[in-house]
Amino acid sequence: MLDQGAPPHHDAPAAPPSAPGPAARLMRRKPVERLVAEGGQGEGGSLRRSLGLWQLTMISIGATLGTGIFVVLGEAVPKAGPAVTLSFVIAGLTALFSALSYAELAGTIPVAGSSYSYAYATMGELVAWVCGWCLVLEYGVSVAAVAVGWGEYLNELLDGTIGVTIPAALSAPPGDGGIFNLPALIVVLLAMAFLLGGARESARANTVMVVVKIAALVLFCAIGVQGFRSGNYENFMPLGMAGVSAAGATLFFSYIGFDAASTAGEEAKNAQRDLPRAIMLSLVIVTALYVLVAAVAVGARPWRTFTDSEASLAQIMSDVTGQHFWGTLLAFCAVIAIASVVLTVLYGQTRVLFAMSRDGLVPKVFSKVHPKTGAPRANTLIVSLFCGVLAAAIPLGQLADATSIGTLFAFALVNVAVVVLRRTRPEMPRTFRVPLSPVLPALGFAFCVWMMGSLSTVTWVVFGVWMAVGLVFYFVYGYRRSRLAPSEAK
16 A cells, blocks of 8 residues: 555656746856865966966056056046145055955955956846846956057157157057057067966066056156245145046046956965955055045146146246156156056956856856966957057047946945855955945945046946946856856756
8 A cells, every 4th residue: 555645656656846937047057165165277277376466466556556657647637626635545545445345356266357247246137147247348448548649658768769759650549649549559469479478577677667658657756846836736726626526436447456456366376365465455554555646736737728638747946947758768767667557557457368268158268277387378369459459540538437437336246245154154254354244344335436427428328338238248148158157047
């Protein structure tokens, strides 16, 4: 006699659990343990752990310091007047709140994908894709924007040394009076050459360049303060708080590099200990230098005389001393400084695409690692050529604002991610914890949204088009090829 509770032997077996619906698949998360376990592994090889705290800090400073001062200051001063120093502080505070969240997540999830990977572990694949797509905009376009400014200082240097400059047709993009920005393409290709040699070699070159640019800014302050006129600060906020906010949104472009260290999570010797320290240390150093240099620059030159000329600091040096030598020297330092920004930001871009490729969301070619150098060679070549052509063909101002909005969006997601991970995985060991969470992450999120609102309508339209293109790519390619998809079909 059969047990009443047992099913008859001829009954069909129970149906397997139904597969998750489309909405659930969009929210599939990649476990933190899996993210960490796959760290460094690529197609045909693995990244090499060769970077210590010093190199990681230099990567962050290299990616950050110089962009706002050497390139965007001339655009920000006309928007805020002498209060541009306050704009730097506001942009720095916005970056600080997000940096705290980055520091916690970088120590908890030390992988190459930066905020893309953090979003994948906390908010699901679709949000991670959106974040990664923003990072592609942030890193890739900022490389191009900074490279455009490099050509301005190169011409200043050439004029001061040999009395020859590159013709406007070959040193400015279309729309800025030129046909093709050859110097911008050249500096991207030089950075590419360093990156192809491997992370350790690139870090050594970057360290030298960072020391040069810090020395250059300290020299500017020492000489520029001699021309300081207190009268230049009499009307401190001539364009009101709206001008300060608008300048702050533009200057936030100057802080995007601090998260570059988080993209080195799989090449750091002790990532959980060193990444949080490198992020916070670099941001403090950069903010202090930015505010100091901006204060001296406005004190030495009436704010109404600032233009969008990218060589404004060199001009101030020449005006204060009455000698062209100092301006030429600063131009030389700026050429080195901006080259280091291009190098380190391009590095971050390749590592984000490496992580996205390993997850199956972009083609596998981006995660192929050269066995001899430990560098993603094909990835570096493709990204460098794309950024170089972009730099040679697009005006600076449009690039800077497009970069800012992508950065702010990604940072906002990081502030959300740190709160989500605290709630879902409170037991995870953390080498750094955001104080007063969730208050400070909430402030970081609010600041990012506020500064996004200060950007122009055209920038929002460009951002919307970029997001639409990204979503189309995801649903056509990444949604089906994701490495998480096969496990759900089993």
